[in-house]
Amino acid sequence: MRDTIVPSVQQQRKTEATEQLAGKYVVMLADEATDRREHCVFAVLLRTIEAWHEQKLFVASVKVLNAANSTHCARTILRALQTYNIQYGNVKAVVNDSARYMNKYVDSLKTVIGDNLMHVQCWAHKINLIANIYSKELSKLNTTISYLKSALLSTRKRKHLYLQFLKEKNRNPKVFPPVLTRRNSSLSTAVYVAEYFEVMIEFFRNDYM
CATH class of the missing domain: 3.30.420.40 (ATPase, nucleotide binding domain)
Structure with missing residues (x-):
């Protein structure tokens, strides 16, 4: 063909x-x-x-x-x-x-x-x-986001456990936005971390890792 x-x-x-x-x-x-x-x-x-x-x-x-x-x-x-x-x-x-x-x-x-x-x-x-200027200036924030994203999504099992945990907490079961360098998703990712930060910390403390 x-x-x-x-x-x-x-x-x-x-x-x-x-x-x-x-x-x-x-x-x-x-x-x-x-x-x-x-x-x-x-x-x-x-x-x-x-x-x-x-x-x-x-x-x-x-x-x-x-x-x-x-x-x-x-x-x-x-x-x-x-x-x-x-x-x-x-x-x-x-x-x-x-x-x-x-x-x-x-x-x-x-x-x-x-x-x-x-x-x-x-x-x-x-x-x-213009929208990505802040991401270049806030390098420590980018590093923190990268560590969190890697910790939560590095394996399918951990990702599944995290999504289940969000459901148990009556939170919208969604994961991080796409790659930081694409389509200004760095801003969306920062907003996601701000919204879900406490839930992520609780997830780690409850030995879900």
Whole structure:
């Protein structure tokens, strides 16, 4: 299936997308994430500039890069534009976060596409950076949270006992939020500790460990 059906469907979707993008003005949305194996995954989306109800969003490229740097990102974007036969003059803007290499690759794109290319930085990223300032300053709080999280969730048995204990105390049986560095969950985790701290201490004192 992977060798026959997937390539066929991929080519069909690529042909359909090329036809729908032909002659349209577009905005590029690009971002990088890290997969489970610590690989850099760079995604490029294309949104058509039309009336709101007619706009279309296409996944132009998803590439695993050896390194997330301006050179690799710029090349990936240019190849995506060439793949869908998009004229450089029809590319009106690029949206990404405020990482330095992101800003640098936009400068590289302007040398090819033109200085009229608008650069829009994602405000969600900016707000997240502001919200995480306190977590960098309160290092001892982060250390305490990490120890608590590890002590409660390091094994399935202990996690199960903790959730059962919360039920016995008529508390909402929920565990810590996701990884501290993702989606401003550091704030949610701090709030969780403040709300459940006394219950956690009682859990430890009752020899549930």
